[in-house]
Amino acid sequence: MTEILEQEHAEATQLEPEDKLYQYSHFLKEFTQKLQDISPEFQDMPLPEFQDVPPEFQDVPPEFQDVSPEFQDVSPEFQDVSPEFQDVSPEFQHVSPKGKKTLQCLVCLKVFLKKSQLILHSRIHTGEKPYQCPECERSFSEKSSLTTHRRIHTGEKPYRCLECLKEFLHKFSLVRHMKIHTGEKPYQCSVCFKDFSQKSCLGKHMRIHTGEKLHRCSECPKDFHQKSDLVNHMRIHSDEKPFQCSECLKEFSYKASLAQHMIIHTGKKPYQCSVCFHNFHFKSKLVKHLRTHTGEKPYQCLECLKEFSQKGSLTRHVKIHTGLKPYQCSECPKEFSQKYDLTKHMRIHTGENYYHCTVCLKDFDRKSRFISHKKSHKGNKPYNCSDCVNEFTDKCNLLKNMRIHKS
Incomplete structure (x- = not known):
């Protein structure tokens, strides 16, 4: 030496x-x-x-x-470690099969090659979190975790997708996002063979087959497969509408509902009926409209076997059998099974008319009556009587005419 x-x-x-x-x-x-x-x-x-x-x-x-004497035998990368951690007790020392000295946790017996790794690991058992956020006072066991957390306050998103330029807070979020562009779906359902890009999505999907519903509403007995569905459902009880349209200030309970609504302001109607060439903002509206031409009624009541073209109509109908009328008018003792029916009824007391014709200045309390009225100005009469030559602007007047022939 x-x-x-x-x-x-x-x-x-x-x-x-x-x-x-x-x-x-x-x-x-x-x-x-x-x-x-x-x-x-x-x-x-x-x-x-x-x-x-x-x-x-x-x-x-x-x-x-x-x-400084106390740091002479300590490697440079560990010189800022607190003194109580610099001298590792013999019971922590462990020799690997290759003869290389390692350090072992006395609690879970996990082995580490470096002293710094053992120090970080020991905080799992002690619960020590020495790094605190100055913004929200949240604490972390590692400095890197605090650095990542502070991006929430600063808005920094350092990880950017090179395909669509979308930015992310965490690297794992970017890795997960990239599977959208590659089309990679490595996780497959063993029941229906549906593929998923994320393991967590497969786990949620499997609850559909098992029937498992872990999330229950505290207000009503309804259960849900996913927590996010429960959160959305609770807004029905709280009447919370956190999403607002920047154009007309209309509020919505769901972000997806707001996104659909915004299409109305663009004026675009990309979905056209192949029968009557009527245009729609949404594909779902077109699907429902096509049933008026095909006569399809896929929703059936289990009590009276009556069929409906729309799921909402079936839901409203079922309440007839239960007799439940939870919506009561505050002006009169009349009760309703639907909130929408109560809203329409209240216009009788307030005298409020929501729909105004700009041609003849006539007001209407219901949208269906207003639409039928507008057809009279256009001269459009699509409903023809099969027994006489009369034509009508709306189906309601046609049915009234049909009763005359039957009587």
Whole structure:
């Protein structure tokens, strides 16, 4: 070991003064590395040479000359570790099968190669969270977790998709998003063979087959497969509508409902009926409209077997059998099974008319009557009587005419 020191000392004296700082740092690093290759009995030998700087290095800046004694045997990356963690007790030390010294957690017996890894891991058991957010005072066990968390307050999204330029807060969110562009769906349902891009989505999907509904509403006995569905459902009871249209200020309970509504303001009606060429904003509206031509009624009441073209009509009809009328008028004792029916009824008391004809200035309290009235100005009479030559603007008047022939 003396020969090593003399060799390094001789090489250092031959350098120019401006290179001595680099050489001194290099000398410490190389000497530490060579000590690790020496036999174990020399590894714990004290190193007085590090405490007294040789004369040829006296021009090194002061902050590099004096090495604090308690950090002399600690690797540079661990010099900021609290003193109580610097000396690892023998019971933590563990020797791997390859003869390499490792450190072992006494609680769960997990083995680590570095002291810093053991320190971070020990916080899982102790619950220590030394890093606190100055914005919301939330604490974290690792500094990297705090750095990621602070992006929520700053709005920083450092991970960007190169395909669509969408930005993300976390790297794993970007990795997950990229599967949309690649079309990769590595997770398959063993029951219906449907593919999914994420394992969590497959897990949620499997509840459909098992019938498992873990999330129950506290207001009514309805259960849900997913927590997000329960959160959306609770807005029915609270009447919360957090999503507002920036154009007309109309409020919605669901984000998807707002997105659909915004299409109305664009004026676009990309879905056209192939029979009557009527255009619609949404595909779902077109599907419902086509049933008026085909006569399809896929929804059937289990009590009276009556069929309906729309699911909402069936839901309203079922309440006839239950007799439940939870909506009561505050002006009169009349009760209703639907909130919508109560709203229409209240217009009788308030005298309010929502629909106004700009041609003849006539007002209407119901949309269906208003639509039928507008057809009279256009001269459009699509409902023809099969028994006479009369034509009508709406189906209601046609049915009245049909009763005359039957009587």
